[in-house]
Amino acid sequence: MGRPDGNVRISLQTLHVLEAFLDNPTDSLAGSDVQKRSRLASGTLYPILLRLESAGWFVSRWENVDPSSAGRPRRRLYRLTSTGLSRASEIFARFARGVPA
Amino acid sequence: MKAQQDFSGKLVRRAAAAAPPSLSERLEEEWLADLETRRGPVSRLLFGLGCCWAVQSIAREIPLGVTVASAAGGSAMAAACGSHAAQRWPRRPGAMMVIIAFHLLVIYAFMSVFKQPPPRPAPPIVHGRILTITQPADPATPGPKVQFTETHVPPLPFNKPFSFPPDPSPINTYLGKPESVGGGLVPKINLVPGGPGEGFPTAEEFYPPAAKRLGEQGSAAVHVCVDGAGRLTEIPTVAQSAGSPRLDAGAIRLAQAGSGHYRPAKENGRVVSSCYAFRVRFQLRE
Incomplete structure (x- = not known):
């Protein structure tokens, strides 16, 4: 997956995923939520989430709900780390200046 | 729908089982939870795929523990989501190109089938009439007989060059109304040929003096075309020489001088234009 040093191959699909998180960087989003925002297929989305997580840009945790009382299984939630936030912000700032990431 | 939901769930479990062992459990729970947010069967199926x-x-990206458990499942499931994922789908662009080319070939085949032009309607059946005018073998019979036959012409074949075979017999088109003779459709034509008429000059008047001095005699056939008033419509020509150019020239001059004095041909009593030949005989008197 991603590299621990934070060097991640940035593709257009990766930018779509980061953009979904940058709308509200403190939010924790499940894969289905990211999929709705980024409009990516599951086959593309989950490898990116795992890649960014292993690179340290995301952290993930299980949703703190009781499946029996909620009537649904618990979801895996992803959230931007400070590293991920700074790197993503830097990448989008480069794009804003016209410099490729 | 229930079966498809079950199929999608099995598909997800199968996919998670093919993941590296360290992620297998987590991915199964995560993906099944996300699958629950999908409502439509197609959407769920696409999610599973x-x-x-x-x-x-x-x-491919996780180097450790690529070994996966081969869970028991149906053949459709195995086809949709293989257990040995990494081995089955290596990074071979050539294989992908073959798959894409195959799909393009199938699409092209379908398009070729639908691009065929619709069959053209069959041409209408043509009813034609062929009239054949044959000259009677017996010269004593006045005028030619016209045999009227009605022929059924079949439609021409499609996309095939068509040529009429040469017909040795002369074919003329008769536009007149056929007469019913003896129960059959055989029109009768009464043709009276033309020739030198009243007031036509004599050969003696146009006997060349040089030919007289040389004692030349003979008969020349002159071809003329005459209208209904007995006038020449074309310059006369020698159809058969008299054996002397002087006599031939005299015959031509006689034919030209006779314009207006020719007897026109008649067809069923009606004067018509016609072409024919007549003889001019030059003979010295004793």
């Missing part, structure tokens, strides 16, 4: 695709990438 996407998980199958995702596990290929995940298995």
